Amino acid sequence: MIGIYGHPFAAFYWQAAIALYECAVPFEFLTLDPEHPENLEAVRRLSPTGRFPVLVDGEHTVIESAAVIEYLDLHCGTRRVLESAIVPGGICARS
Numbered sequence: 001m002i003g004i005y006g007h008p009f010a011a012f013y014w015q016a017a018i019a020l021y022e023c024a025v026p027f028e029f030l031t032l033d034p035e036h037p038e039n040l041e042a043v044r045r046l047s048p049t050g051r052f053p054v055l056v057d058g059e060h061t062v063i064e065s066a067a068v069i070e071y072l073d074l075h076c077g078t079r080r081v082l083e084s085a086i087v088p089g090g091i092c093a094r095s
């Protein structure tokens with residue numbers, strides 16, 4: 001199952017979360033807070049900038065919210081996220 005490190009109040013996390021919901025992909029939310037030091041440590045290890053969201057899908061790690069959205073679109077195989085209002089004008093329209 002896909003795991004996503006984030007915080008409920010973090011805007012960049014929500015960009016990725018909206019794409020997850022749009023794709024209807026089941027995922028585990030791995031919250032970043034002092035009660036979950038193992039998640040904070042994982043983000044320090046996985047993300048060179050230490051920033052989140054960080055998506056983990058088996059052996060694949062994806063950082064940067066825009067890259068996460070593109071990854072999920074490939075995962076869905078529908079390109080529906082990039083053609084939706086999430087990316088106005090649609091990246092697909094330019095490719």
Ligand SMILES: N[C@@H](CCC(=O)N[C@@H](CS)C(=O)NCC(=O)O)C(=O)O
Binds near residue numbers: 012051053063064
């Ligand atoms: N360009 C990054 C920005 C990510 C970002 O700034 N995330 C914030 C949370 S919304 C963060 O990690 N803040 C903690 C920090 O900067 O140390 C993306 O799009 O994912």
